[in-house]
Amino acid sequence: MATEVDTEITHLKNQLAQRHLKLTRQREIVLDAFLKNDHITAEALYQQIAKTNAHLGLATIYRTLNLLCELGIGQERHFGDNKTTFDNVLHKKHHDHLICYKCGKIVEFECSEIEKLQEEMADKHGFILQNHKLELYGYCKDIENCEKSITTPTPAVGVPTS
Ligand SMILES: [Zn+2]
Ligand SMILES: [Zn+2]
Numbered sequence: 001m002a003t004e005v006d007t008e009i010t011h012l013k014n015q016l017a018q019r020h021l022k023l024t025r026q027r028e029i030v031l032d033a034f035l036k037n038d039h040i041t042a043e044a045l046y047q048q049i050a051k052t053n054a055h056l057g058l059a060t061i062y063r064t065l066n067l068l069c070e071l072g073i074g075q076e077r078h079f080g081d082n083k084t085t086f087d088n089v090l091h092k093k094h095h096d097h098l099i100c101y102k103c104g105k106i107v108e109f110e111c112s113e114i115e116k117l118q119e120e121m122a123d124k125h126g127f128i129l130q131n132h133k134l135e136l137y138g139y140c141k142d143i144e145n146c147e148k149s150i151t152t153p154t155p156a157v158g159v160p161t162s
Helices: 006-017 025-035 042-050 058-070 114-126 144-148
Strands: 037-040 074-077 085-088 096-100 107-108 137-138
Touching: 006 025, 025 042, 025 058, 025 085, 037 042, 042 058, 042 144, 058 085
Parallel strands: 096 137
Antiparallel strands: 037 085, 074 085, 096 107
């Protein structure tokens, strides 16, 4: 039986073929690792991949991630810091995010009421809404889990200094 990743790889192969590009082994490794994550930076993905494929450079991973974005498999996000996070959107519809300042945890949500209010607000201001990004920043209520999941030496997102 074809696994989900097999299906994605076939899908990607077709898309690449349309652009006269090949699914190289390197691209396949990056895609494979990327699809195992929800939101990840290129650096973090590089570290994951390095465990099994040390020869893959960060530049290759960046290039492949950008390609995946062009193909609609990934979406670039900027969660409060200057790092680019890549959102694995292959199986996702539009969604918004909640982000923890402390551990960098990202929660996805979709709320039809908020979506509707945004439309209404745009309309009220004589605006035709095409797209939006809603990011809500704060802290995990579960302090214990939050502290346990701090993996990066610096906070994943910039805490306002006020
Ligand atoms: Zn997301
Ligand atoms: Zn947290």
